[in-house]
Amino acid sequence: MQNRTNxxxxxxxxxxxxxxxxxxxxxxxxxxxxxMAGEGSNASRFFPGIFSVCRTLVAPLLCLSGxxxxxxxxxxxxxxx
Numbered sequence: 001m002q003n004r005t006n007x008x009x010x011x012x013x014x015x016x017x018x019x020x021x022x023x024x025x026x027x028x029x030x031x032x033x034x035x036m037a038g039e040g041s042n043a044s045r046f047f048p049g050i051f052s053v054c055r056t057l058v059a060p061l062l063c064l065s066g067x068x069x070x071x072x073x074x075x076x077x078x079x080x081x
Contacts (some may be wrong), residue, residue, distance in 0.1 A: 011078065021073030028066030035059035 014022070036059040041047045049055070 015078035018076040025069035032062030
């Protein structure tokens with residue numbers, strides 16, 4: 001005999017708090033990549049802005065925190081309330 005459950009009893013595997021964390025992480029990752037974007041140097045002209053603190057430190061930390069927050073949002077178990 002098959003174990004069938006009522007379709008109305010199915011629960012979503014990610015909690016509401018987890019979905020909020022995932023959406024926040026997506027925003028952090030996008031913000032990090034936007035901060036990293038910009039004009040670059042080429043063979044004819046050097047652009048010193050590629051070594052700015054925003055591009056080399058802040059933006060990668062934003063991306064890293066977004067990826068870590070996404071992992072927490074996925075692993076976070078839904079509450080049994």
